[in-house]
Amino acid sequence: MRALVLNTVNKSTTVQDVPNPEPGPKEILVRVRAVALNHVDYMNAVKPLAAQEKRVLGSDFAGEVAQVGEDLVGLDDPRAKVGARVSGFVQGASSVNDRPGAFAEYVAIDYDLTWNIPDKVSFEEAASVSLGAMTAAQGVFERLQLPSPFSETGVSEQRSIREDEPVSVFIYGASSSVGLYAAQLVRLSEKTSDRKIRLIGAASPSKHALLYDAPYSYDLLVDYRDPQWPEAVRKAAGGEGAQYAIDAISQGSTVEQTDSVIKSGGKFAIFRAPAAGNFDIAKLKTKPIFGAVWEALGVEVQYHGGVTIPANTKARAFGAALYKYLGSGVESGQIKLYPNPVRVMPGGLEEIPSDGFGLLSGSFKAVQQDQKGHLGPVSGEKIVYVVS
Ligand SMILES: NC(=O)c1ccc[n+]([C@@H]2O[C@H](COP(=O)([O-])OP(=O)(O)OC[C@H]3O[C@@H](n4cnc5c(N)ncnc54)[C@H](OP(=O)(O)O)[C@@H]3O)[C@@H](O)[C@H]2O)c1
Incomplete structure (x- = not known):
């Protein structure tokens, strides 16, 4: 082959x-x-x-x-x-x-x-x-322990929240592949538990219309480039912050920023280890839980x-x-x-090293200024190649 x-x-x-x-x-x-x-x-x-x-x-x-x-x-x-x-x-x-x-x-x-x-x-x-959904599911169900539609994972944990207390989940990097699956899984969890979940996300404004729509159905979205966003998220989550948070980017300052909107005693899922994500775990209020999809x-x-x-x-x-x-x-x-x-790319396996990896590495940034098409900026999309 x-x-x-x-x-x-x-x-x-x-x-x-x-x-x-x-x-x-x-x-x-x-x-x-x-x-x-x-x-x-x-x-x-x-x-x-x-x-x-x-x-x-x-x-x-x-x-x-x-x-x-x-x-x-x-x-x-x-x-x-x-x-x-x-x-x-x-x-x-x-x-x-x-x-x-x-x-x-x-x-x-x-x-x-x-x-x-x-x-x-x-x-x-x-x-x-497959990979993105598995990563997101591990975050939502194994690390945050929200009720799962396909096992009992997390149900007891969720029941420990008072019935009259609103549940808020915050997703940083809502337009990433992992973020897009995490939001859908949170909505499926909501259906499973029959408890309303207030879903709050941070993403570029260009992606807000997509994310307010089904199947993500966010209650509130903030622009991650607006320095005031953490304050807006805490307010939307009832003042003290969200009980559950996912940092779907987990890179550098995103982890500390997400940590700043988590309520005391809340749960925090991340997708990069501190060394790979270049952040200091000692600076965080809530200990984040990390895991690898390969598990x-x-x-x-x-x-x-x-x-x-x-x-x-x-x-x-x-x-x-x-x-x-x-x-x-x-x-x-x-x-x-x-x-x-x-984004279905032209060409097959041969084009992955130049075009596909080029897009992932950001090496087309200069081209991206004025060029749309298959080498244009990637945002809220997965790069796909047809093999046969
Ligand atoms: N632990 C694991 O096993 C595992 C598995 C899979 C992925 N990961 C990690 O999870 C992360 C997400 O992966 P992915 O494939 O879902 O990524 P992705 O889809 O390629 O993420 C791209 C999106 O992220 C947004 N973004 C980029 N930098 C951002 C920032 N600083 N703040 C907010 N949003 C930002 C961009 O939004 P805009 O275009 O709107 O700016 C873009 O839509 C990566 O760090 C990846 O390495 C870990």
Whole structure:
């Protein structure tokens, strides 16, 4: 098959012919139709982790099942059928451990770490969902412990809030991919618990109309470039601040700013570790809770900075439960989570290193001044490539 291969020695990234992956007994082989880009894909290309000379890059994919592993033959699960439309994410080069990458014509993955794509959702849209939605769900349900529509996670915690006390959730970086999924999950949590949630977000004003609309349905949005925004958020959350906060950017001053709008005793989810996000945890009132999306894959990950994320069976069970939920009701046309707006880029895998990674790294900023089109500024969108 053709795949986007990182040479970890000379840091070149080129499309090469590599052997097709063989699905294990409980794996499916997916013919990849579309892939989406995440910051980590670019980061791994410029700062390779792998000890091996060659690694296939890429995390998010969507495609069709081409083959099922021997233990899955006859299994009554819609994902374990040849021709099924599925999406998921893999680690690619995001670990020292040797793992498959998604920027390829085929990828092998545990069937229960994929979700069924509704007919109304295209492969390009579906590719934007898996990694971002898992990251957001870990934040909303595992770290903030809000009631979940697909497990009992957090219900007891939520009940500890007095019934008459309004619940406020604040999302910083509401237009980011993680922020767009987090808001939808908060709204699903609201339906599950039948408790009104006041959802407050910080994003560029150009994205406010999108975010006030369904499925995000924010109650209030502030402009993160307005220095007065923390005061406006505290006021909207009843004066003392929000009980729950998510910093979907988690970079430098965003963490301290978000911390400043959290009520005493509140909960705080972040998505970058202090060293990677360049912030000082000692300066924060509320201890933020961090985690890595890779935990959902249930395997040990040797990561950047010599960090080892141990295999976590609970996190894997959570991930599998989220994806089962996302695919439930597909036969009746239900969409549980709406994909991010997508920018489908011209060209295929070959163009990812120049155009796709160029957009993620900000290297087109000069071009962006006067150019729209596929190299224009990325805001509230996922970059997607068609593979086949
Ligand atoms: N822990 C994990 O496992 C994990 C997994 C996935 C992602 N992440 C991290 O989560 C963060 C978000 O990732 P993503 O893929 O969701 O990002 P993304 O979609 O690429 O984020 C881009 C958006 O963020 C907004 N933005 C950028 N800088 C901002 C700032 N300083 N303040 C407010 N908004 C800002 C931009 O809004 P405007 O255009 O309107 O300015 C833009 O719409 C990244 O730091 C990523 O590394 C962590």
